[in-house]
Amino acid sequence: MFAxxxxxxxxxxxxxASVVTLLLLLIGTPIAWWLANTRxxxxxxxxxxxxxxxxxxxxxxxxxxLVAMGPHGPVGQVTQALGLGTxxxxxxxxxVASVLYSLPFVVQPIQNAFAAIGPGLLEAAATxxxxxxxxxxxxxxxxxxxxxxTAAVLGFAHTVGEFGVVLMVGGNIPGQTRVVxxxxxxxxxxxxxxxxxxxxxxxxxxxxxxxxxxxxxNRRATVPGT
Amino acid sequence: xxxxAARFRHGYPGFGLEVDLRLPPRGVTAIxxxxxxxxxxxxRLIAGLERAADGYLSxxxxxxxxxxxxxxxxxxxxxxxxxxxxxxxxxxVRRNLDYGLSRIxxxxxxxxxxxxxxxxxxxxxxxxxxxxxxxxxxxxxxxxRALVVSPRLLLLDEPLAAxxxxxxxxxxxxxxxxxxxxxxxxxxxxxxxDEVARLADHMVVLDGGRVVAQGSTLDLxxxxxxxxxxxxxxxxLIEAGVAGHxxxxxxxxxxxxxxxxxxxxxxxxxxxxxxxxxxxxxxxxTLAAQTGTSIINILPARVTAIAAAGPSQSVVxxxxxxxxxxxxxxxxxxxxxxxxxxxxxHAQIKGVALLK
Numbered sequence: 001m002f003a004x005x006x007x008x009x010x011x012x013x014x015x016x017a018s019v020v021t022l023l024l025l026l027i028g029t030p031i032a033w034w035l036a037n038t039r040x041x042x043x044x045x046x047x048x049x050x051x052x053x054x055x056x057x058x059x060x061x062x063x064x065x066l067v068a069m070g071p072h073g074p075v076g077q078v079t080q081a082l083g084l085g086t087x088x089x090x091x092x093x094x095x096v097a098s099v100l101y102s103l104p105f106v107v108q109p110i111q112n113a114f115a116a117i118g119p120g121l122l123e124a125a126a127t128x129x130x131x132x133x134x135x136x137x138x139x140x141x142x143x144x145x146x147x148x149x150t151a152a153v154l155g156f157a158h159t160v161g162e163f164g165v166v167l168m169v170g171g172n173i174p175g176q177t178r179v180v181x182x183x184x185x186x187x188x189x190x191x192x193x194x195x196x197x198x199x200x201x202x203x204x205x206x207x208x209x210x211x212x213x214x215x216x217x218n219r220r221a222t223v224p225g226t
Numbered sequence: 227x228x229x230x231a232a233r234f235r236h237g238y239p240g241f242g243l244e245v246d247l248r249l250p251p252r253g254v255t256a257i258x259x260x261x262x263x264x265x266x267x268x269x270r271l272i273a274g275l276e277r278a279a280d281g282y283l284s285x286x287x288x289x290x291x292x293x294x295x296x297x298x299x300x301x302x303x304x305x306x307x308x309x310x311x312x313x314x315x316x317x318x319v320r321r322n323l324d325y326g327l328s329r330i331x332x333x334x335x336x337x338x339x340x341x342x343x344x345x346x347x348x349x350x351x352x353x354x355x356x357x358x359x360x361x362x363x364x365x366x367x368x369x370x371r372a373l374v375v376s377p378r379l380l381l382l383d384e385p386l387a388a389x390x391x392x393x394x395x396x397x398x399x400x401x402x403x404x405x406x407x408x409x410x411x412x413x414x415x416x417x418x419x420d421e422v423a424r425l426a427d428h429m430v431v432l433d434g435g436r437v438v439a440q441g442s443t444l445d446l447x448x449x450x451x452x453x454x455x456x457x458x459x460x461x462x463l464i465e466a467g468v469a470g471h472x473x474x475x476x477x478x479x480x481x482x483x484x485x486x487x488x489x490x491x492x493x494x495x496x497x498x499x500x501x502x503x504x505x506x507x508x509x510x511x512t513l514a515a516q517t518g519t520s521i522i523n524i525l526p527a528r529v530t531a532i533a534a535a536g537p538s539q540s541v542v543x544x545x546x547x548x549x550x551x552x553x554x555x556x557x558x559x560x561x562x563x564x565x566x567x568x569x570x571x572h573a574q575i576k577g578v579a580l581l582k
Contacts, residue, residue: 120312123275126299127306128326128375134300138325142316 006199008175009183016091016179017159020098021106024155025148027099028106033136035107036114051104058101062168065097069169087169094170094177101165105154113147114140146218153214157207230285230379230411234271236278243267243278243435249428251286254405254412256426256443258419260453264435265415266309269381272413273306274299285379285411303334305372307382311364313356319367320352326375336376345407346370346400362393366400373404380404380412386421394421401425419459423447423503424581448543448550450533455541455552461505462551463581468494484547485525489578501581506541508577509553513563515572523575527551529567532560544573551575 002010031050035043053061069075069087076086087093117140125135141148163181170177172186180199187196230249237243243264249255257265270276272283274290274297283291285304290297313322327339343349346366356364365385372380385401386394398421404412405425416422422429422443429446431439431454439452446452448462466482476491480500487502494500515524527544535541540560542553553573555565565571 120308120310121314123299124306124308124312124314125325126275127273127304128371129300129329130325131300134329139314 002198003195006183006195009178009180012175013160013179016094016098017156019095020102020159021152021156023099024102024106025152028103028110032107032110033114035111050107053101054104058164059168061101062165065169069093089171089173089177091176094166097165097169098159098162101162102155102158105158106151109147109150110144113144117143149217150214153210157210232272233282234278235280236271241435245437247430249411251411252409253427254414254425255428255430256422257413257415257430257432258422259432260417263432265432266383269383269413269415273304273381274302303378305375305377305380307368307372307385309384309387311368313364313367315356318353318355319348322367323371323374326371330375334376337373339374342370342373345403361389362396365397378410380410382414384415398424419454419457423463448552450531450541450543455533456535460552461503464502464549466500466502468496468498468500470496482549484549487578488522489580492580503579503581504551504575505577506552506554508575509551510574511542511553511555512572512574521574521576525573527571527573529565529569529571531567532565
């Protein structure tokens with residue numbers, strides 16, 4: 001159905017988005033929990049940092065990541081000392097960049113879901129002998145489930161949809177960093193409009209169906225008794 | 227020895243709580259006071275949901291808080307019923323009950339799940355989610371959930387406050403059954419004097435974060451120097467025994483130290499102990515015993531104290547020969563009758579309510 005190069009790009013994109021979504025849920029959950037419960041003065045600055053990718057041009061984030069992960073950057077020094085080489089223009093580098101870039105899309109829904117639960121039910125759990133950890137897993141997590149679903153969908157979709165950061169950090173290496181959005185750009189530059197259209201309509205359909213399902217789910221989740 | 231000792235100094239801007247309490251090891255103690263008096267804060271401090279910088283708390287010889295110790299809430303063997311029930315919305319009633327029960331080692335379980343389900347009458351609700359329960363049902367499930375963890379102390383924070391009158395009447399009998407069944411101390415926060423009268427053996431009266439009185443409910447209810455007596459529902463409680471029934475007129479008489487009262491026929495056995503409540507507004511005072519009146523209960527009394535209750539009203543404390551009741555009269559009547567402590571009068575009692 002798809003040309004081989006396009007299929008490679010699709011599979012790579014799916015792999016990237018899956019890995020990134022998984023990592024984001026692991027990293028984003030503790031951040032969201034802390035933000036939802038803290039009264040620390042560090043909360044506003046941390047929230048601002050998490051939200052930065054929403055307003056920054058992807059090229060800005062990509063530029064600094066490129067510098068930081070490059071051979072002379074602090075991250076690059078560490079990765080080289082560990083014998084990992086440098087991360088720019090590798091799949092791993094792309095994962096790191098994508099995690100940072102999509103972080104707010106995962107943290108914010110989870111944080112809102114945790115905040116909506118409020119302290120009341122967790123207090124009730126405490127009076128029923130549940131330890132803080134126990135309360136998190138048996139009360140907070142199940143009740144925040146709609147937030148997690150939103151977070152996972154947005155994190156995945158946003159990673160699929162990124163372009164600027166990928167181009168800056170990942171470049172355009174087939175099978176390594178050439179994701180669908182970059183492939184479309186390539187096709188257009190080469191005036192292969194048919195090929196570009198094949199991928200573009202796919203992303204369009206994917207994005208619509210994803211968002212549609214998400215809104216449909218959220219509507220159901222907020223109607224009591226369903 | 228098994229009692230509860232609590233001493234807290236806890237403050238934040240605009241509010242300070244300073245209490246020093248010793249409560250008996252069994253029976254229901256009402257923590258009574260107007261809103262903002264610190265009742266709920268006191269309960270939260272006892273549960274460890276809030277932490278007073280300066281506090282001491284021991285329950286049945288176990289220290290829960292002192293200068294070195296602060297036992298976290300989940301390690302305190304207590305049961306807590308919140309005003310808003312706080313059932314877990316993602317779990318059905320059965321799993322709400324199991325939540326606490328499954329976290330108690332079986333060696334510490336002293337309360338049977340079936341017994342609690344029976345006590346609160348929630349058997350038919352077990353498979354329902356909380357959203358499909360009425361307010362009264364929710365509160366009964368919340369009470370059951372707090373009981374199945376075999377608490378050594380039960381804390382109830384205005385469990386009826388969020389319910390309408392009909393739901394209150396639905397839940398109250400269950401609370402009364404609790405009172406008769408439990409052998410642990412129960413703290414019952416309330417600002418409703420009629421609930422306190424029905425349920426509490428002891429009372430702690432809070433106002434502005436301070437304890438203004440503590441003692442037996444019977445004693446405190448009959449005092450004129452507490453904010454209680456100014457309430458519309460103020461009135462004395464009397465412990466009495468059923469003396470007999472008049473089948474012709476369908477009346478029951480009860481005796482208490484200092485007199486006898488007649489009230490509509492009650493389904494009680496002769497000799498049974500009952501608690502009756504006489505509202506201050508249902509008692510009037512005459513200097514001489516009235517004849518030719520429809521009021522049945524007229525008892526000789528002696529004035530012991532008079533206190534103002536609002537701009538036009540006074541509350542008069544009357545001694546019926548060992549038992550105190552309150553009467554609400556106008557200040558004008560106090561002057562017209564020349565009421566003063568020591569004066570012998572007659573109390574005309576229009577209404578007597580049997581509580582249990």
